[in-house]
Amino acid sequence: MQPETPAKALIFDMDGTIVDNMRYHDDAWESWYRKHGLPFERATFSVRTAGMAIAEIIGPHFPGADAAELQRLGEEKEGLYRDTYGPLVAPVAGLVDLLDRARAQAVPMAVGTAAPPPNIALILDTLSLRERFATIVSPSQGFRGKPHPDMFLAAAERMGVAPADCIVFEDAPNGVEAARRAGMRAVAVLTMLPAQAFAAFDNVIASVDDYAALDGNPALRFA
CATH class of the missing domain: 1.10.150 (DNA polymerase; domain 1)
Structure with a gap:
């Protein structure tokens, strides 16, 4: 897993990652x-x-x-x-700018969340973000929850991107572990836990308070 490899796809958890909830x-x-x-x-x-x-x-x-x-x-x-x-629904600071940057580079994006469909609708539709994502994967579609890698692997497959070329954004150890098992790099979003909570994961390439902190970060480059 090479941290400097440009990302060809982004996968976002939702709760605690797209929104601080x-x-x-x-x-x-x-x-x-x-x-x-x-x-x-x-x-x-x-x-x-x-x-x-x-x-x-x-x-x-x-x-x-x-x-x-x-x-x-x-x-x-x-x-x-x-x-x-x-x-109270509101995006984590810097999220929309990151989505804009990825879309400008034709980098596909997905959501992999344990949330049920009504919760997904509450967040993505309230924020008018649903159309930004190539696919949305959740246990309601028959996938196991995290730390199993199933949802992230399905998201990569649906986007036609190799797991190693994906970067996952997560706020929880179970999610970072799911990314690790999927062979994916992860960015830890520190809405719930401090950076120390993710120190043991070798797939974490950055830990940030919000997405604005990723501006200019060499860990996040697009192919």
């Missing part, structure tokens, strides 16, 4: 856990679960639940999140 997910999860009488460890929850499919998160708490019941339980939480974050 993870605290609102944590609020919704805390309410949901309390409603169901389950203990909630806020300090570690997002670090452990960000990027996983929602059924993968709640399934162990309800071992007898079928897929329909897990979907209903998951939608309880997602509804709480959308109600609170919906009026």
Whole structure:
């Protein structure tokens, strides 16, 4: 994995990466856990679960639940999140400029997110970003959540780009690990965690507070 290789495609996680919204997910999860009488460890929850499919998160708490019941339980939480974050949707600083730069260089872009379709619509359609992306990949299409590499590999395949030529933008260790397993470089977006949280990953080529910090960064060059 050569960090200086120009990128031929970009893949973005969504929550915490396109938008800085993870605290609102944590609020919704805390309410949901309390409603169901389950203990909630806020300090570690997002670090452990960000990027996983929602059924993968709640399934162990309800071992007898079928897929329909897990979907209903998951939608309880997602509804709480959308109600609170919906009026506040805003892109991470510098994101739109980066998308413009990539489009000007004819570099295709994708989204690989564990979010369900209504959450994807909330973010991408509110921000009028959907048309910017060649493809959107999520567990609703049958893919496993992160740290499995499935979504990122599918995004690369759909764009017709080799995994090694993709750069992934992620805010969570599970996502960076998924990129590593896919053979992809990653940029850690530090909306949720400090740079030290990604120090052990050999595929991280940059850690930035926002996308404006990538201006002129030699780690991000386009073919």
